[in-house]
Structures are given as structure tokens and as C-alpha cells.
Amino acid sequence: MKVPLLDLKTHHKPIRRQLLDTAKKVIDSGHYILGPEVAALEKEIAAYSRVKFAVGVSSGTDALLLALMTAGIKPGDEIITSAFSFFATAGVIARLGATPVFADIDPRSYNLDASLLASAITPKTKAIIPVHLYGQCADMEPLLKLAAQRGLAVIEDAAQAIGAEYKGKRAGGIGLAGCLSFFPTKNLGALGDAGMLLTNDAAFARKALLLRVHGAEPKYYHKLLGANFRIDALQAALLRVKARRLDRWTAQRRQNAARYADLFRRAGLLESGVVGLPSVSHPQSTHGHIYHQYIIRVQRRDELRAYLKKKGIDTEIYYPLPLPLQECFKDLGYKPGDFPASEQAAQEILALPIYPELTRRQQAFVVDSIRQF
Numbered sequence: 001m002k003v004p005l006l007d008l009k010t011h012h013k014p015i016r017r018q019l020l021d022t023a024k025k026v027i028d029s030g031h032y033i034l035g036p037e038v039a040a041l042e043k044e045i046a047a048y049s050r051v052k053f054a055v056g057v058s059s060g061t062d063a064l065l066l067a068l069m070t071a072g073i074k075p076g077d078e079i080i081t082s083a084f085s086f087f088a089t090a091g092v093i094a095r096l097g098a099t100p101v102f103a104d105i106d107p108r109s110y111n112l113d114a115s116l117l118a119s120a121i122t123p124k125t126k127a128i129i130p131v132h133l134y135g136q137c138a139d140m141e142p143l144l145k146l147a148a149q150r151g152l153a154v155i156e157d158a159a160q161a162i163g164a165e166y167k168g169k170r171a172g173g174i175g176l177a178g179c180l181s182f183f184p185t186k187n188l189g190a191l192g193d194a195g196m197l198l199t200n201d202a203a204f205a206r207k208a209l210l211l212r213v214h215g216a217e218p219k220y221y222h223k224l225l226g227a228n229f230r231i232d233a234l235q236a237a238l239l240r241v242k243a244r245r246l247d248r249w250t251a252q253r254r255q256n257a258a259r260y261a262d263l264f265r266r267a268g269l270l271e272s273g274v275v276g277l278p279s280v281s282h283p284q285s286t287h288g289h290i291y292h293q294y295i296i297r298v299q300r301r302d303e304l305r306a307y308l309k310k311k312g313i314d315t316e317i318y319y320p321l322p323l324p325l326q327e328c329f330k331d332l333g334y335k336p337g338d339f340p341a342s343e344q345a346a347q348e349i350l351a352l353p354i355y356p357e358l359t360r361r362q363q364a365f366v367v368d369s370i371r372q373f
């Protein structure tokens with residue numbers, strides 16, 4: 001039996017006709033960048049994410065970059081973020097000439113440990129970027145409280161967490177601004193690159209809209225130094241088709257997560273502590289986790305991964321090296337041992353297939369193969 005990590009061709013099969021018809025419509029419209037499809041998508045995603053404003057952009061990375069530019073981040077500023085995330089979270093900080101200041105994670109949720117933030121703040125700190133890793137919101141309440149006390153902007157990296165809830169709000173709608181990615185493998189993925197910036201702040205949204213088009217208003221009169229962060233009409237139109245199924249797909253991912261937990265328990269792998277399952281940090285919210293990734297913790301992870309590969313089961317490691325230890329950040333002076341929770345996670349985590357179309361048989365095969373190992 002083959003168990004891929006994700007199967008986008010199968011994922012798109014039930015809506016293939018609609019996607020083709022939509023693509024045809026956009027091709028025939030002659031309108032390919034921004035425009036009515038983008039405006040409609042922005043309205044729909046804003047409503048879905050329970051925010052007032054949404055700005056469609058070229059990628060999740062650009063959403064983060066645009067959010068920082070809109071917040072006025074300049075060279076020399078310091079931005080605190082998680083040591084354990086996809087590279088873009090920190091890359092955008094450095095690209096603006098600002099300094100990423102890393103804080104370690106809570107080893108259960110893999111998200112920023114809010115108790116470590118205060119000691120990372122200096123007079124140069126301007127913002128905090130919590131990451132809602134794997135589809136579960138970071139513990140935002142203590143973080144927001146600290147940010148308010150110290151006058152810091154909070155920009156959520158919600159690239160992996162569309163629709164994840166935290167105390168009645170949704171990922172990307174909790175801080176000053178939030179950033180979504182529509183990279184094809186995301187729970188809501190485009191058929192190319194795309195992203196979105198979310199905010200409830202009208203002035204922030206206005207400035208972001210301006211910066212998205214090289215700061216021009218009117219055309220060819222540049223008020224601000226922006227860039228080209230525009231989203232394609234084609235991606236927006238295709239995303240609108242897919243967004244209608246998002247809740248169903250999320251429900252299927254949650255069902256798969258529950259099934260894994262049950263299968264691992266029955267296999268006797270939990271009591272023995274051989275396998276650690278994802279922990280749900282906000283159990284008061286049944287919609288807290290959207291399971292963008294299903295992450296288990298194991299010893300001898302690399303051996304297990306190779307064993308599963310041989311059996312036809314694909315897995316992935318998100319991420320094998322914490323951000324402060326990346327080569328491009330060596331001038332920041334961090335060293336192994338500085339971020340124990342992130343470093344241990346990097347050694348032990350393994351992402352199992354969790355995509356909506358995964359079958360019960362495939363899941364049983366994955367768990368049985370792990371038990372055999």
C-alpha cells in the first residue's frame with residue numbers, strides 16, 4: 001500500500017470541472033491581476049477569518065513582509081519570533097534590515113513559550129511574530145498582554161492555520177495583523193503561490209493596500225516605497241472554488257487526527273511513551289486545531305522514517321534545524337544549546353500523512369507499521 005504525504009491530484013478530482021471552468025472564465029475575462037475575483041476572495045476570507053479587512057498578496061512570505069513594512073519596521077529594529085518555524089517567518093525580518101530575536105517554544109504545542117518573551121525585549125524591540133505552527137494557535141493571551149504593556153505590534157504568522165480558533169477568534173484575526181499562505185499544500189491551497197494579509201485596523205489595511213502596488217496613488221505617483229505584492233486573478237478565482245470546501249476538508253483532517261489517536265492507543269504505543277501525539281493546547285475550543293500537519297514525537301526518528309519509506313509511507317520533518325542555527329543567521333551568534341525545546345523537537349518530530357482523503361485503511365497501515373518498527 002502507498003501512503004503519500006499529500007495527494008493533490010486526488011484532492012482536486014471532485015472539483016476538477018469547476019476549477020477548469022473557473023480558469024476558462026478568468027482567461028476569457030482578460031483581467032489577470034487583482035480585480036473583481038481578488039476583491040471577492042478578500043471579502044470571503046475576511047468573513048471566514050472573522051476580520052474586517054483582507055489584502056490578497058503574492059505569497060505567505062510576502063504577506064509577512066508586507067505586514068512588517070506596513071508596521072513601519074526599519075533597519076536596526078528587533079522583532080521577536082519563534083526559534084521553530086518555516087524560514088520565511090524570520091527571513092522577512094532580516095530582509096528589512098531588522099534583527100530576528102528568537103525565543104524558544106513550548107515543547108507541547110511547538111508554539112512560542114510566552115513566559116520567555118519578556119526577557120527577549122529590549123528598547124529596540126518593535127514587534128512579536130507568534131507562529132500558529134501546524135494549524136494550532138499560539139497561546140495569544142499572555143503574549144498580547146505583554147505586547148500591549150510594552151507597546152509592541154503583534155503580527156501573526158497564520159500561514160499554516162487558516163480557520164484555527166482561539167477564544168472565539170480565528171488565526172490571523174487576533175493581533176494587529178495576520179498572514180495566511182495559500183501555498184498549494186496548505187489546507188486552503190492555490191494552484192500556485194498566493195497569500196493574504198488580515199487585519200481589523202482600517203489604517204493598517206489602507207497602508208498595506210498602497211504598499212502592495214509600489215505605494216502608488218494614483219497610478220505612477222508613489223507616496224510610499226512599496227513593492228509588487230499583487231495576487232493573480234486566476235489564483236483568487238481558483239481559491240474561491242476551493243474555499244467552499246474548506247470546512248469539509250478541515251473536518252476530515254480532524255477526524256483523521258482523532259482516528260490516529262485511537263489507533264495509536266489501541267496499538268499500545270501511548271502508555272509506553274513510545275509515541276507522543278499532538279497536544280491540543282486550548283481544549284475549551286473544539287475548533288482550536290485545523291491539523292495542517294499531524295506531528296508525532298518519537299525516539300530513533302530518522303530510522304523510523306527510513307523504515308516507513310521502505311513500506312511506501314511518506315513522512316516529513318518540519319523542521320530539521322531551528323531558525324537561529326541556520327547558516328544564514330550565523331552572524332546573530334546563536335549556538336547549539338540556546339533553544340533546547342526547539343532543538344529537541346527538531347530531533348524527534350515526524351509529520352504523518354493527514355490529508356482529507358486519507359483512508360481508514362491507510363491510517364491503520366501507518367500505525368501498524370510504526371508498531372512493527
Ligand SMILES: Cc1ncc(COP(=O)(O)O)c(C=O)c1O
Pocket residue numbers: 059060061062085086088089131157159160180181182183193194195
Ligand atoms: C509558518 C509559515 N510561515 C510562512 C510561510 C510562507 O508562505 P509561502 O510559502 O506562501 O510564501 C509558510 C509556508 O510555507 C509557513 O509554513
